[in-house]
Amino acid sequence: MASQIAPTDRSVDDKSVGIVQTKLAQLFEPPSVLVLESGGRLGPINVAYEAYGELNPEKDNAIFVCHALTGDAHVAGKHSIDSRKSGWWDGLVGPGKALDTTKYFVICANVLGGCQGTTGPSCPDPATGQPHGLRFPFITVGDIVEVHTALVRSLGIDKLLAVIGGSLGGMQVLDWVARYPDITGAAICLASAAKLSAQGIAFNAVGRRAITTDPQFQNGDYYGSDPSKYGDVGPRAGLALARMVAHITYLSEASIERKFGRDLQHGDHLAYDLQSETEFKIESYLHYQGKRFIERFDANSYLYLTRAMDYFDLAQRYGSLQEALGRTDARFLITSYHTDWLFPCSQSRELVSALLQTHRHVTYLELDSVFGHDSFLLEIKQLEELVTPLLRETYRRCRQS
Amino acid sequence: MASQIAPTDRSVDDKSVGIVQTKLAQLFEPPSVLVLESGGRLGPINVAYEAYGELNPEKDNAIFVCHALTGDAHVAGKHSIDSRKSGWWDGLVGPGKALDTTKYFVICANVLGGCQGTTGPSCPDPATGQPHGLRFPFITVGDIVEVHTALVRSLGIDKLLAVIGGSLGGMQVLDWVARYPDITGAAICLASAAKLSAQGIAFNAVGRRAITTDPQFQNGDYYGSDPSKYGDVGPRAGLALARMVAHITYLSEASIERKFGRDLQHGDHLAYDLQSETEFKIESYLHYQGKRFIERFDANSYLYLTRAMDYFDLAQRYGSLQEALGRTDARFLITSYHTDWLFPCSQSRELVSALLQTHRHVTYLELDSVFGHDSFLLEIKQLEELVTPLLRETYRRCRQS
Numbered sequence: 001m002a003s004q005i006a007p008t009d010r011s012v013d014d015k016s017v018g019i020v021q022t023k024l025a026q027l028f029e030p031p032s033v034l035v036l037e038s039g040g041r042l043g044p045i046n047v048a049y050e051a052y053g054e055l056n057p058e059k060d061n062a063i064f065v066c067h068a069l070t071g072d073a074h075v076a077g078k079h080s081i082d083s084r085k086s087g088w089w090d091g092l093v094g095p096g097k098a099l100d101t102t103k104y105f106v107i108c109a110n111v112l113g114g115c116q117g118t119t120g121p122s123c124p125d126p127a128t129g130q131p132h133g134l135r136f137p138f139i140t141v142g143d144i145v146e147v148h149t150a151l152v153r154s155l156g157i158d159k160l161l162a163v164i165g166g167s168l169g170g171m172q173v174l175d176w177v178a179r180y181p182d183i184t185g186a187a188i189c190l191a192s193a194a195k196l197s198a199q200g201i202a203f204n205a206v207g208r209r210a211i212t213t214d215p216q217f218q219n220g221d222y223y224g225s226d227p228s229k230y231g232d233v234g235p236r237a238g239l240a241l242a243r244m245v246a247h248i249t250y251l252s253e254a255s256i257e258r259k260f261g262r263d264l265q266h267g268d269h270l271a272y273d274l275q276s277e278t279e280f281k282i283e284s285y286l287h288y289q290g291k292r293f294i295e296r297f298d299a300n301s302y303l304y305l306t307r308a309m310d311y312f313d314l315a316q317r318y319g320s321l322q323e324a325l326g327r328t329d330a331r332f333l334i335t336s337y338h339t340d341w342l343f344p345c346s347q348s349r350e351l352v353s354a355l356l357q358t359h360r361h362v363t364y365l366e367l368d369s370v371f372g373h374d375s376f377l378l379e380i381k382q383l384e385e386l387v388t389p390l391l392r393e394t395y396r397r398c399r400q401s
Numbered sequence: 402m403a404s405q406i407a408p409t410d411r412s413v414d415d416k417s418v419g420i421v422q423t424k425l426a427q428l429f430e431p432p433s434v435l436v437l438e439s440g441g442r443l444g445p446i447n448v449a450y451e452a453y454g455e456l457n458p459e460k461d462n463a464i465f466v467c468h469a470l471t472g473d474a475h476v477a478g479k480h481s482i483d484s485r486k487s488g489w490w491d492g493l494v495g496p497g498k499a500l501d502t503t504k505y506f507v508i509c510a511n512v513l514g515g516c517q518g519t520t521g522p523s524c525p526d527p528a529t530g531q532p533h534g535l536r537f538p539f540i541t542v543g544d545i546v547e548v549h550t551a552l553v554r555s556l557g558i559d560k561l562l563a564v565i566g567g568s569l570g571g572m573q574v575l576d577w578v579a580r581y582p583d584i585t586g587a588a589i590c591l592a593s594a595a596k597l598s599a600q601g602i603a604f605n606a607v608g609r610r611a612i613t614t615d616p617q618f619q620n621g622d623y624y625g626s627d628p629s630k631y632g633d634v635g636p637r638a639g640l641a642l643a644r645m646v647a648h649i650t651y652l653s654e655a656s657i658e659r660k661f662g663r664d665l666q667h668g669d670h671l672a673y674d675l676q677s678e679t680e681f682k683i684e685s686y687l688h689y690q691g692k693r694f695i696e697r698f699d700a701n702s703y704l705y706l707t708r709a710m711d712y713f714d715l716a717q718r719y720g721s722l723q724e725a726l727g728r729t730d731a732r733f734l735i736t737s738y739h740t741d742w743l744f745p746c747s748q749s750r751e752l753v754s755a756l757l758q759t760h761r762h763v764t765y766l767e768l769d770s771v772f773g774h775d776s777f778l779l780e781i782k783q784l785e786e787l788v789t790p791l792l793r794e795t796y797r798r799c800r801q802s
Contacts, residue, residue, distance in 0.1 A: 198660075212678065270712060396513065
């Protein structure tokens with residue numbers, strides 16, 4: 001697998017990586033299949049990824065971006081001139097931005113078990129030609145990281161300059177340095193934790209239950225003739241509901257109050273009508289979020305990935321956080337957000353404490369933002385100020401050593 | 402309607418009101434039907450209530466208890482010798498307790514729109530003999546209070562010693578003093594607010610959506626031959642899901658963490674099995690809560706009552722909180738709980754501020770408790786210490802005036 005060329009069409013705007021394409025790598029070809037943490041085996045595995053900028057001849061300028069629960073490989077740029085939407089972290093990745101694609105080679109790949117090109121439950125099982133459904137093997141954050149490590153190595157990269165991610169992406173960052181202490185110069189873990197809280201598991205349980213109790217779920221075998229068309233088949237109501245409840249947890253109480261308050265969707269007068277399900281603006285907004293989500297996400301992937309998130313427990317796996325994080329020389333940047341109640345600051349403090357106890361290099365910031373858990377996706381300026389110098393300094397040190 | 406006798410069988414224990422019965426009052430007989438806030442009309446209305454202690458000859462020792470969203474009239478005592486469960490506030494109501502039934506006459510009634518004996522959507526429409534379902538008129542907190550006021554008056558009581566309630570019950574307390582400034586000597590409003598937050602509306606919207614998208618909902622016409630058997634028919638999965646998500650909001654993050662953490666339901670080893678839906682204890686607990694709830698609650702009532710809660714907005718109705726609360730001479734006790742994120746302390750502070758601006762008599766406490774929103778149901782000792790002297794003093798002052 002050759003390294004990817006930088007997209008040259010920057011017609012979108014000067015600070016965009018331009019028009020980009022999702023690439024596909026096929027890894028873990030039998031007999032070299034991936035042995036999963038559960039003991040299961042999987043291979044071949046397709047990995048959908050995007051890459052921006054140029055990998056330098058020394059191959060020491062690569063940054064891997066780990067996406068969150070429902071993200072994908074499309075971090076920056078646009079898929080076509082007509083696309084209305086840029087990648088999910090376009091503000092952070094591009095020429096002159098924090099992840100500066102004129103200097104760095106930025107890679108992001110869809111996670112194992114996902115539904116945006118990387119092998120997951122909606123993909124055909126080579127043995128039967130039918131979608132895996134719930135016969136897809138159980139996967140963990142560690143398995144996701146193994147696949148991404150293999151991708152990075154297939155691109156000829158032995159050591160990353162940095163690995164960065166928020167939320168479930170941050171969990172991957174932590175797992176990566178625990179698993180491969182020498183694989184990265186910097187580890188940037190945003191709005192995340194070494195384990196999901198019981199409350200987080202509770203909300204995931206509700207989401208999964210919404211999916212599995214939807215009669216259209218059919219024990220995961222709901223795919224029609226085209227398994228990529230999630231929006232048309234399966235537990236649409238259940239998946240939308242799962243998204244609605246999850247979406248509430250991504251926002252802060254203050255941001256919901258500020259954005260919606262008790263405003264009505266239509267007019268100034270209460271309807272006094274029980275049939276009006278989207279009377280308040282916040283209701284309408286949540287229904288819309290649910291509806292949009294089912295067009296782009298597969299319910300089985302949602303089950304697998306939320307379970308991977310529940311299972312993640314760095315201290316439990318490695319004996320302690322100190323054991324897990326004490327062996328890497330990566331320079332850490334950890335941020336948490338005061339209004340994030342899904343991954344509260346206290347969880348980042350635990351991480352930082354373990355890093356300090358093992359004399360790691362760590363920068364920690366508890367940031368003000370009204371946006372709750374979503375802050376890491378939205379507070380780009382804040383992030384840029386932290387990430388830019390860290391990358392510059394890490395790059396300088398890597399080159400010196 | 403005569404006042405109720407005190408239950409004499411105290412065989413349960415010395416501090417119990419003993420074996421109690423739910424009574425039924427029929428009010429708003431046509432043509433004197435209730436004109437609802439929505440403009441609809443309803444009557445006759447059955448009201449299920451319980452009463453403990455003796456109404457004194459002066460009829461000035463009555464306390465009305467307002468129950469929360471899914472509560473009922475059964476506040477204290479047991480329904481039979483064999484009952485395993487006492488009433489929902491048994492710790493607070495009984496001989497020698499805060500609501501001392503040797504001194505006070507304590508009344509609680511199921512709310513309009515409920516499903517525990519008071520007229521609601523599961524009751525037969527007199528016109529057709531069939532359950533109302535979604536043809537039941539839209540109701541508000543104000544309508545609930547009107548029905549309870551009528552009940553109290555039917556018992557020969559012109560003025561209550563106190564009205565007390567938490568959460569939706571606290572909203573009723575506030576509505577009561579706004580609507581009838583002279584009706585009570587004391588107003589005790591716990592873990593509540595003058596309006597539901599946007600986040601609260603959002604969670605209610607998710608719960609309702611879970612119900613209405615369940616195919617068994619059938620637009621509210623799911624009742625079998627016996628509409629009181631909620632557990633057997635209707636949107637069971639949807640209602641259970643609604644309860645699961647609501648239940649999370651009743652607990653604090655700390656209490657879930659302390660009680661469940663990441664403990665597994667069976668054994669010490671992760672199952673690595675997606676079919677295991679109750680692998681973590683917190684999941685098993687939530688599933689159990691959902692299952693228990695559908696045995697005792699009607700999905701249509703859940704829709705009506707959550708909507709009544711969404712609609713409640715004291716300031717909007719009366720012009721301002723000062724207008725709403727400034728006309729009563731009731732002595733207020735307001736409590737909020739640091740870990741309650743559904744009805745945060747900030748909302749109680751708004752209430753207190755309005756009361757102080759209008760020179761009302763108010764005692765306000767922000768209490769420490771790990772139990773989140775449920776604290777008002779669980780921190781009995783704390784409450785007792787506040788409620789006992791307030792009732793004693795209010796009673797003394799009422800007698801003097």
